[in-house]
């Protein structure tokens with residue numbers, strides 16, 4: 001069965017392609033290369049032996065996007081990752097985020113309906129919950145005001161998916177990721193954005209290896225146990241498997257509803273300072289960091305209740321924070337040649 005992965009050269013997309021191939025799916029990859037390159041496809045080839053067909057297209061261009069389906073009219077499922085995803089950048093450039101993330105989504109949905117795919121998996125985010133009063137959050141937790149334009153594109157995106165597929169034969173699953181981190185255990189693939197990373201874990205490893213002289217903890221005056229923000233860090237390989245299980249859930253006709261929503265997080269929260277301490281104790285690398293101002297768009301604390309994904313998809317996260325730190329550090333050393 002053939003699956004289109006959009007944003008497939010990116011961090012989560014490339015790890016998901018590996019999991020799909022290892023579970024017997026045939027994969028086609030589409031990406032516009034705005035924040036990743038085809039080195040991830042070379043890594044996928046090394047790990048799986050498969051040359052994944054690649055379309056270098058901007059999904060905001062409907063005609064260009066349709067060439068994928070003309071070449072592969074037997075695409076039965078779509079996993080849609082392609083989007084800009086930096087919380088901080090979205091605060092600075094809201095219209096770039098609205099145009100890119102929503103126009104590309106509308107085009108791929110249009111083609112999904114036109115070409116009769118059966119399954120549409122949407123890369124959503126815990127940012128749809130906004131600045132929640134308390135955690136863990138489950139899928140029925142009411143949304144607060146989005147804390148950033150990035151979060152807003154995910155809120156609107158979920159509604160566009162649900163409304164546009166309602167009266168079609170395409171079933172959808174919205175996966176609300178918490179904080180993806182870590183790298184493939186082979187150290188052949190990991191987070192390698194073209195633009196400088198904004199996320200905590202790659203900034204930690206870049207600081208530890210000397211690419212950055214120091215890093216900043218964005219605020220330690222939040223009402224949390226140590227004053228720094230709390231997040232739910234989920235290993236990218238566990239997150240990848242949630243996509244394969246979601247696809248299976250629809251294609252094996254286990255999903256009765258038109259649309260289902262699942263949280264994908266490890267189910268507990270770690271503060272920024274606790275993540276830093278974990279990295280230092282696991283790798284023996286001392287980190288040079290200082291405490292700075294809060295970052296606009298940040299929420300104080302959020303972590304998941306993922307019981308629904310476990311009960312319905314059979315998804316159980318296998319990797320913990322030690323696996324995240326060890327694989328992220330091994331990847332950083334490998335890509336830096338150390």
Ligand code: WQD
Nearest residue numbers: 085087125177179198199200203216217218229272295298
């Ligand atoms: C985590 C914490 C920062 C860098 C992520 C993804 C987003 C979405 C939601 C999936 C925050 C702090 C960071 C630094 C720091 N994921 N931090 N110093 O903002 O939770 O968003 O999850 O859709 O795509 O980006 O993740 O890693 O940027 O920040 O103190 O140098 O680390 O303030 O509290 P975030 P993050």
